[in-house]
Amino acid sequence: MTAKESLLSLVTRAQGSDPIALADLLHRFRPLVRKCCQGLPPFEREDLEQELYLLISRIVLNYPVHDSSSRFECTCEGGDWADQLDA
Amino acid sequence: MGICLQDELRERRLIAYISKSAYCYAKRWRQSWRKRAQREVLQLNAPIREVVEGSDEFGSLIPGAPAAEEEYLVTAPIEQTISDVALLVAYQKLSPTHRKVLKDLVFDLRTQRDVADRLGVTQQSVSFAKRQALRHLRRAVRAKGRSDRDS
Numbered sequence: 001m002t003a004k005e006s007l008l009s010l011v012t013r014a015q016g017s018d019p020i021a022l023a024d025l026l027h028r029f030r031p032l033v034r035k036c037c038q039g040l041p042p043f044e045r046e047d048l049e050q051e052l053y054l055l056i057s058r059i060v061l062n063y064p065v066h067d068s069s070s071r072f073e074c075t076c077e078g079g080d081w082a083d084q085l086d087a
Numbered sequence: 088m089g090i091c092l093q094d095e096l097r098e099r100r101l102i103a104y105i106s107k108s109a110y111c112y113a114k115r116w117r118q119s120w121r122k123r124a125q126r127e128v129l130q131l132n133a134p135i136r137e138v139v140e141g142s143d144e145f146g147s148l149i150p151g152a153p154a155a156e157e158e159y160l161v162t163a164p165i166e167q168t169i170s171d172v173a174l175l176v177a178y179q180k181l182s183p184t185h186r187k188v189l190k191d192l193v194f195d196l197r198t199q200r201d202v203a204d205r206l207g208v209t210q211q212s213v214s215f216a217k218r219q220a221l222r223h224l225r226r227a228v229r230a231k232g233r234s235d236r237d238s
Contacts (some may be wrong), residue, residue, distance in 0.1 A: 007098045032106055038111035040120070043222065048116050052109050059105055065097075 011060050022057060031058050123215070160197030165194055185220035192217055 007028070013021035033052045037045040130212075169175040178186065191202045199217070201209040 006094065007101060008094060011228055013102070029105060029109070036109050040117070044120055046225065047218065047221075048113060048120075051116060052112065055109060055112050056105055059108060063101060063104075 008065055011063055012066055014057075014060055015063075015065070022060065025060055026056060028052055165190060168194070171228070173228050173231035174224060177224045177231075180227070181220055181223055185216060185223065188213055188216045189220050 004026070007025070010021045010025050010028075014025055025039060033049055033056070037048045040048060123124070139146060165178075180190070181189070187206075188202060191197045192199065197205075199210045199213045204211045206213070
């Protein structure tokens with residue numbers, strides 16, 4: 001049984017344009033996404049799932065893994081996702 | 088050992104950040120979905136007609152004649168961009184209005200407000216048209232995947 005790769009190394013690999021790492025990351029957050037979509041009708045759930053996967057990949061790709069100061073800002077301010085919602 | 092702890096802390100922070108963002112996004116999405124659901128009731132006022140492939144199932148919110156077909160014959164770059172055949176076929180089956188909205192929003196990266204101004208409609212109508220178009224595409228691609236699996 002192989003040890004699970006750490007999240008940070010996956011993030012670093014995903015930022016280096018590794019689609020497998022990104023897919024693995026998204027797979028790890030699948031339970032969270034499904035929980036956020038509970039109680040919605042099927043088609044709406046699919047829409048929200050896709051939006052959430054997009055959101056997570058945006059966060060992962062822009063997350064400053066090595067720069068602690070901007071990581072702090074990023075974590076405190078909550079990112080720019082709020083502006084991206086439709087009306 | 089210190090480094091391991093630091094990494095673990097960083098990981099936890101990242102997980103917390105993503106969870107918080109996803110949760111807040113979903114919450115806001117639900118709020119806007121509820122508003123949309125209330126608005127879409129009005130769609131029942133649209134004339135009842137047969138659902139033709141690629142047509143607007145609930146009647147379009149964007150009035151006026153759809154953009155000329157010729158405009159879509161010069162879409163070589165878009166068609167080169169879409170590598171998935173099923174997706175391309177589904178895209179070509181969309182109504183001209185839906186294609187125009189998707190082209191402007193997705194390929195030309197215009198804002199919904201900008202597209203709405205160009206079409207002379209509200210931004211909400213553009214948002215609705217975008218969701219309808221994406222739904223058509225999703226259904227078509229799913230159906231294709233299912234038939235491929237069965238065969």
